[in-house]
Amino acid sequence: MAREEIIKLIQKATGEKPEKIKVEQPGDVSHGDYSTNIALQLKKDPTEIARKLKSGIFEKVEVAEPGFINFFLSKEFLQKQVEGILKQGEKFGQLKIGKNKKTQVEFISANPTGPLHIGNGRGAFFGDTLANILEKAGYKITREYYINDAKANTQIKTLGQTALGRGTTYLNSYLQEKILNLKSKILNLRDGGEAGYLLAQEIQKDTKDFIENKLKIKFNSRVSEEDLYKKNKVDKIYNWLKSKNFVYQKEGAWWIKTAQFGTPPTLLPPASRAPTQDWVIIRSQAEGGEPTYLLSDIAYHKDKFDRGFKKIIDIWGADHQGHVGKIKAVAKMLNYKGDLDILISQVVRLKKGKISKRKGEVVALEWLIDEVGLDAARFFYLMKSLDTQMEFDVELAKEKSEKSPVYYIQYAHTRICGILRKVKHPTSNIKHLTLLNHPSELGLIKQLIRFPEIIEDTAKDYQVQRIPQYAIDLATSFHQFYRDCRVISDDENLSRARLGLILATQTVLKNALNLMGVSAPEKM
RNA sequence: GCCCCUGUAGUUCAACGGAUAGAACAAGAGACUCCUAAACUCUGGAUCCAGGUUCAAUUCCUGGUAGGGGCACCA
Numbered sequence: 304m305a306r307e308e309i310i311k312l313i314q315k316a317t318g319e320k321p322e323k324i325k326v327e328q329p330g331d332v333s334h335g336d337y338s339t340n341i342a343l344q345l346k347k348d349p350t351e352i353a354r355k356l357k358s359g360i361f362e363k364v365e366v367a368e369p370g371f372i373n374f375f376l377s378k379e380f381l382q383k384q385v386e387g388i389l390k391q392g393e394k395f396g397q398l399k400i401g402k403n404k405k406t407q408v409e410f411i412s413a414n415p416t417g418p419l420h421i422g423n424g425r426g427a428f429f430g431d432t433l434a435n436i437l438e439k440a441g442y443k444i445t446r447e448y449y450i451n452d453a454k455a456n457t458q459i460k461t462l463g464q465t466a467l468g469r470g471t472t473y474l475n476s477y478l479q480e481k482i483l484n485l486k487s488k489i490l491n492l493r494d495g496g497e498a499g500y501l502l503a504q505e506i507q508k509d510t511k512d513f514i515e516n517k518l519k520i521k522f523n524s525r526v527s528e529e530d531l532y533k534k535n536k537v538d539k540i541y542n543w544l545k546s547k548n549f550v551y552q553k554e555g556a557w558w559i560k561t562a563q564f565g566t567p568p569t570l571l572p573p574a575s576r577a578p579t580q581d582w583v584i585i586r587s588q589a590e591g592g593e594p595t596y597l598l599s600d601i602a603y604h605k606d607k608f609d610r611g612f613k614k615i616i617d618i619w620g621a622d623h624q625g626h627v628g629k630i631k632a633v634a635k636m637l638n639y640k641g642d643l644d645i646l647i648s649q650v651v652r653l654k655k656g657k658i659s660k661r662k663g664e665v666v667a668l669e670w671l672i673d674e675v676g677l678d679a680a681r682f683f684y685l686m687k688s689l690d691t692q693m694e695f696d697v698e699l700a701k702e703k704s705e706k707s708p709v710y711y712i713q714y715a716h717t718r719i720c721g722i723l724r725k726v727k728h729p730t731s732n733i734k735h736l737t738l739l740n741h742p743s744e745l746g747l748i749k750q751l752i753r754f755p756e757i758i759e760d761t762a763k764d765y766q767v768q769r770i771p772q773y774a775i776d777l778a779t780s781f782h783q784f785y786r787d788c789r790v791i792s793d794d795e796n797l798s799r800a801r802l803g804l805i806l807a808t809q810t811v812l813k814n815a816l817n818l819m820g821v822s823a824p825e826k827m
Numbered sequence: 828g829c830c831c832c833u834g835u836a837g838u839u840c841a842a843c844g845g846a847u848a849g850a851a852c853a854a855g856a857g858a859c860u861c862c863u864a865a866a867c868u869c870u871g872g873a874u875c876c877a878g879g880u881u882c883a884a885u886u887c888c889u890g891g892u893a894g895g896g897g898c899a900c901c902a
Contacts, residue, residue, distance in 0.1 A: 327843065340845060343882070369882065371846070414902065457901055556900050586900040596902045624831055625897050649832060650895065654839070686851090687840060690832055692895055696839060699852065704865055708851060714865050722862050760843070772841065775850070786867050827865070 305384075306756050308360055309337055309374055316355035317341060328753070335365065335373030336749055343370040381748045382736045388751060388807040389733060396755045396814055400762065401442030406614040407607060408434040411514065412449040415503035416462050416473045419510060419668040421695065424518075425648045426618045427668075428684040428820070431520045432767050433616070435818045440762035442614065446522045448514075449603060452503045453528040454496030455593045463499025467492065481505050500529060517672055519820060531602050537594055540602045541584070549636055555587030559597070564632035582629060600626075601633050608634075613641040616765075621649050621692075646765065649692040651684075675700040678821045682709040685819055686771045708775050712816065713824055715778035719809045720825040722790050726802065733803035735796040743780075743787040744804060750780040751811050774815045781808050 306326050313324050319341065326339045342349035349366045356364050362377040388395050410430025413423045431446070438444045452459060464470040466482050466489055482489070485501060492498045514520050531537055544550045550557050558581045565580075584598035607615055619626070627645045634643045653666060672680050679700040686708075687693045703710060723729045739745065757773045760766070790801040813823045 325843070325845090327845085329846070330842090330849070331847070334846065338846085340883095343845080346882085367846075369846085451902065461901090554900085558900095583900045590900045593900090595900065600902090621832080621896050623897090623902080626902085627831085647832075647896090652895095683839095688833095691840080692833070694839065696852080699839080702852090706852065707865085710865055711851090714863085718863065718866080725862060764843075766841095766843090768841070772850070779850095782866055785862080789862065791862055827863080 304755050305360065305376060305380070305752055306337060308358070309339070309356075312356050312358055313339060313341055313352075316352055317345065317347075319345070329373070334367065334371070336376045337374045338367075339372050339374075340370070342366075342372060376749070378740060378745065379737070381745055381752075382739050384748055384752050385736050385739070385803055385807045386733075388810060389803060392810055393814065395810055396439055396758050397441070398439065398755060398758055398762070399441040400759060401437060401440045403441060403443045404613050405445075405611055406437060406442040406616070407445045407447055407610075407612040408437070408616045408618070409447045409449060409607075410434075410618040411520075412451070412619075413510065414451050414458055415507045415510065416458055417475070417506065417665075418477060419513065420665045421653070421668050421671055422620055422648075422651045424668045424671065424680065425651050425684050425689070425693070426620060427514070427518055427520060428681045429646075429648060429689055429767055430618045431518075432681075432685055432770065432819055433618075433765060435820070436758060436761050436767065436770070439758050439818065442762070445524055445612070446520075447524040447526060448522045450503075450507055450525060450527045451596070452500060452507065453532055453599060454494075454500045455532065456496075456499075456528060456596065456599075459499035459503055460495040461499070462502055463492075463495030463497065466498040466502045467495065469495075478502075478506075513669060517669065517677070519677065526603065526606070528599050528603070531599055531606065536606060537599050537602045540605050541594070541598060544584075544601075544636075550584065555589060556583045557585035558582060559584045559601075559633075561629055561632040561636075564635045565628065597626075597629060600630065601637075604630060604633060604639075605637060608637060608639045608641075615641060615643050617643075617645045618689075619645065619647055621647055623647065644765070646689055648689045652692065652694050654694040654696040654698070671695070671697070678713070679707060679709045681820050682771055686768055688766065688768050708771070709821065710827070712774045712778040712812070713822070714827060715781045716809065716812045716816070716823045717825065717827045718785060719781070719805045719812070722805060723802075723809075725791060729802055730806065733799060733806070735800040736803055738797050738800040739804060741784075741788055743784040744801070747780045747784045747804065747808060750777045751807055754811050754814065770815060770818055774812070774819070777808070777812060777815065781805075781812075 309326050310321050310324050313319070313326070314321055323344070324339065324341055325344075326337050329335060329338050342352050349370045349372050353364050353366050353372045356372070360376060360380040362375045365373045365375070367373055391397075408430055411419070411423055411427045413419055419427070434444050434446050454460070461470065461472045465472050465474050465478070466485065481502060485505060488501060489498050514522075544559065549560050551560065552558070560581055562581050582597055583595055584601070585594055586592055617630075624647050627647065630645065631643065674697060675683075683695060683700045699707060739748070753773065757769055761769050788801060790798060790805060792798055816823045
């Protein structure tokens with residue numbers, strides 16, 4: 304990795320820690336392939352530092368006002384990278400920064416009261432892709448789905464009431480059919496919790512199928528809330544909290560002392576802010592005397608901690624925003640030493656177009672996938688930061704043409720496959736890479752070597768939208784190369800060299816698309 | 828009232844405190860005898876407001892303002 308090398312050199316020249324050294328790629332090529340502001344940061348003479356930065360990987364090192372140091376990579380270095388990529392193949396971009404750390408990504412975890420909606424889709428694709436990226440960065444990943452199916456859960460009880468014909472909450476044609484199928488089993492039940500549980504299992508089966516077959520997301524693990532009750536994990540944590548004096552009784556209910564584990568909001572970055580109040584974990588007798596969602600969720604997180612995860616990422620919908628601080632406080636209370644990152648995905652809406660939707664109507668994710676296809680759906684969701692509320696442009700995503708960035712990227716891959724089909728033994732005898740000298744060839748290589756850097760950055764800050772953007776950039780570089788340089792020509796040596804380059808490009812494109820769960824077609 | 832997220836081009840979104848704020852779609856112009864034109868080239872167009880910190884602020888801080896979400900003994 305070029306960036307890694309440069310950071311090492313700077314470290315040697317300045318004695319700074321690698322974390323403090325910023326090496327970035329300037330948007331303007333005249334500012335070099337990479338640049339650093341280290342001299343400005345240290346308030347030192349950039350020329351002085353630049354003099355110490357000597358390496359064969361550079362063609363030149365320049366100092367620019369007001370104190371940047373710009374690096375221009377040498378052709379020889381770039382040409383060599385192609386070889387490296389070909390050698391690594393699918394493993395190109397695989398890093399070790401995760402150090403095999405036991406990590407859990409929990410996502411979707413939708414309430415089993417009906418089919419997934421377009422909001423769930425965001426957490427689904429983001430979570431799956433983030434897990435892919437972290438895996439690529441060297442973390443040991445478990446993908447987990449949590450099912451809120453407890454009989455004591457109010458939503459399950461309400462669902463049960465609907466099943467028993469005592470209410471209409473969540474009712475729609477889908478649910479009606481499910482209830483009809485269960486009629487014989489439900490008939491004798493009096494308790495809403497029992498009926499709701501049964502119905503939730505049925506819904507859950509469908510959702511699981513949908514996720515595996517239509518969304519193509521595979522979970523390693525599923526945890527049921529009801530199961531936590533059955534295994535007495537909820538009781539246990541409650542007794543433990545009681546023994547530690549973390550709970551108290553007030554107005555007939557039991558409260559947990561989250562307030563004292565909160566930190567004044569202004570002292571912490573927004574994501575870590577904790578609540579400054581206490582919350583009910585066991586309802587008063589007047590309210591039924593049952594545990595609240597918070598208590599079972601504490602039990603659930605205790606279970607995660609006990610399973611030895613050193614890094615836990617929870618991806619929740621916007622409606623759970625108020626829950627973040629509570630669980631953060633609980634993690635402190637339970638003295639969890641690993642990283643607990645809770646990510647909130649903001650609301651998803653459909654862009655106003657030809658499709659009109661009645662106000663307040665929930666749009667099914669299945670409808671969207673059927674409408675635009677899985678590749679486009681995944682890509683469009685991933686393009687946007689989790690923090691912004693997004694408008695899904697159905698019309699643009701549906702467009703199976705140059706207008707859609709998904710097809711633009713896939714087309715680059717297809718073009719490569721097209722060229723390779725014309726050659727007898729495309730993968731053998733890759734030689735003469737030193738003939739790659741055209742600006743478009745070198746530009747393409749510069750894009751290729753960014754891939755591991757993109758993985759590293761994204762594994763650190765979870766800004767997954769970087770991946771689709773990178774894929775677009777890479778495709779653009781390839782299309783430019785395709786315009787300027789003919790791969791198959793009379794010059795056999797040059798053809799061999801260019802075949803190597805497009806094979807490397809194919810590898811990286813495929814890797815990038817794989818991360819997003821978007822297919823890389825050979826023909827379009 | 829309190830808490831969280833977001834205000835960037837006509838639209839949907841990017842930008843690790845850095846240099847001339849990037850893409851895509853839309854608008855306008857060009858270009859094709861040649862490995863798939865689903866490609867390529869060019870043009871116009873933007874940081875909500877007011878302060879502050881900094882050599883440097885779209886980014887950080889304070890105060891406004893606009894939109895969304897959350898403030899349950901729901902999950």
